[in-house]
Amino acid sequence: MKSSKPSSTQKNSLQWISNLLDNAHDFFVLKDLKGKVVHINTRLLDVLGYTHDDVEDYDYFFHNVLKYKEIGPYEEGLIIELTGKYNIRMSFGIKFSPITNTAGEKIAYLGFVKLRDYAKGHFAYPLDLFKASTNVLEVTEEGVIVVDGKFNVVYVNNKACELFGIKYAKFVNAKFLDLVKKFKPDFSEISLLRGEKIVIPSQDGNEERILLLKYGKLMNNHWKIIIAKDITEDLRYKKLMEQTERYTIAGEFAANTIHEIKNSLTSIKGFIQLLQVKHPESFTYYETILDEVDRVLGLIRNYLGIVKTSEEEEEEKEIDVNAIIDQYILLFEAEMLKKGIKFKKKFGEIPLMKIDKNHIKQLILNIVQNAMHAVGDNGKIVLSTKYSPYLKKLILRIADNGGGIDRKYLKRVVEPLFTTKKDGTGLGLAICKSIAEMYNGDLKIYSKKGKGTLVKVVLGEK
Known part of the structure; x- marks a missing residue:
């Protein structure tokens, strides 16, 4: 009794037949024993305006894309209509004959297709x-x-x-x-x-x-x-132009205010020095305040810490990074204690590095403040440092368990003037990234909404 179910050998035979048909000059359609179209040869696809790359399922393509339609009988076969590209309807004659293997078993049906004529769509x-x-x-x-x-x-x-x-x-x-x-x-x-x-x-x-x-x-x-x-690139260009305009306005505003701020801070510094003389018992507090005033004045001179003169670069000395961070964290401890924020330091062994201490303070100021705002009351912040001998770079990590950053904002938070805070300036993280790049490093932010945020800063030496 002859089998009607194709074996794996028969499937391979069909593939071989398909390859053979693709080299033929005539038009052919190949069906399996269940009547499903398994191949349309290259010549027929070409006259219809398609290639094999356009086809994923030959049976679906034959009946739905080519809109197979039977018109009537034709020489022991059928007259059919197929619709090619541009809505061109073509009329064909098709006659199917069985294909058998060496054992005389049917393995497929081969449809010989002959072009009769073509018709334009209902509208020409x-x-x-x-x-x-x-x-x-x-x-x-x-x-x-x-x-x-x-x-x-x-x-x-x-x-x-x-x-x-x-x-x-x-x-x-x-x-x-x-x-x-x-x-x-x-x-x-x-x-x-x-x-x-x-x-x-x-x-x-x-x-x-x-x-x-x-x-x-x-x-x-x-x-x-x-x-x-x-219009993707058009919108990017428009956005870039808008950002450039905003940066220009911000730059003009900064230039106009720097002089007045500098004058005010110079006056404040003078009065603090007088108080330091009158109240020597509070020397440490006054010294810290004066140090901060000098730092702000330095930032102003260097335009928010981004631009430095060659003279100042030559004056940079090797510093104990952990000691600078430890000293500066004192400014936040009172506020953290008040809000019930748990703060933990994990200092690794760091060699003396030639980094401007004001840049370290600027990093700590912006990133720790952001973390404090994110965690709110009773949150947790962990600051850690370590040194990579292989990279010869400092790795600073500040993690919090706050609300996290929306994924759509994650890449934009380091853009200048971009902020999601009501009273934010959008400059803090942008400055931090600029500082990291100044030291052949980088700043990366990892965050998940509702889980928290990790800011990783890598700093080398110039």
């Missing part, structure tokens, strides 16, 4: 528009989609497939609005009239894209052409 416009202009439409930098009155896609160029990240076979004949709603659920025809934007998430290693969709009506309002333009 798509063929007239695209058949003569296809080369132009395929090289344009904008996506072109043509839909019918019910928003079924009748044509889409390669650029549109690339922008949406959808293969042609999945795009053509689909309902356009349904495709777009996968990216923006509330999208409608009104959205097209308004020229709304949609966001295509990152996929296959590509970055997130922002598309602007516009459309117009063609041929007595039956056909609609939709243009998809990638």
Whole structure:
């Protein structure tokens, strides 16, 4: 008794037959014993405007994309219609014959296909528009989609497939609005009239894209052409220009206020020195205050610690980093105690390093303050230092168990003037990153919403 179920050997035979058919000049369709289309040869796909790369499932492609339709009998076979690209309907004659193996068992059915003629779509416009202009439409930098009155896609160029990240076979004949709603659920025809934007998430290693969709009506309002333009770079450039303008304004404001701030601090320093003479018993407190005034004056002279003169660079001395941090943390201990914040230090063995002590203080000031704001009352902050002999760099970590940072803001918190705080300036972490880069290092932030934040600073020597 002959078997009707294909074995693994028979499957290999079908693949061999498929490869053979792809080298044939005629048109062929191959079906398995269950009647499922398993291959359409290269020649037939080519005349229909497709390649094997457009096909994922030959049976689905044959019946849904090519819109297989039986018309009537033909020489012991059938007259069928297949729809190629640009909505061109082609008429074929097809006759299936069984293929047997050496044992006489049926393993597949081979359909010999003969082109009879072709017909344009119900409306001739798509063929007239695209058949003569296809080369132009395929090289344009904008996506072109043509839909019918019910928003079924009748044509889409390669650029549109690339922008949406959808293969042609999945795009053509689909309902356009349904495709777009996968990216923006509330999208409608009104959205097209308004020229709304949609966001295509990152996929296959590509970055997130922002598309602007516009459309117009063609041929007595039956056909609609939709243009998809990638405006990602345009928006980035616009954002960059806006940021540049903000930086310019901020720079002008800083330049106008630095002189007045410097004068005020100089006066404060003078009065503190007088008080230090009158009250020698509080010498340590006054010395700390004076040290801080000098630090702020230094920051002003160096424009927030980012720009330094060559003379000042030559004056840098080797410092005990742990001692500087330990001394500066005293400024926060009172506030931490008041708020019930648990603070823990883990100092590793650090060699003397040629780093400006004011830069260390600036790092501690901004990062620890951020941590204190994040944890609120009864939180926990851990500060640790260690030295990497291999990298010859200091590694400073400050971790907290606060509310964390939203993922969408995580990459932006080090941008100048970006802040999520109501009274924030958006300069603290930007300055810290600039300081780290000044010492051939880096600043990285790891955070999870509701879990906390870890700031890692790596500093070398200039």
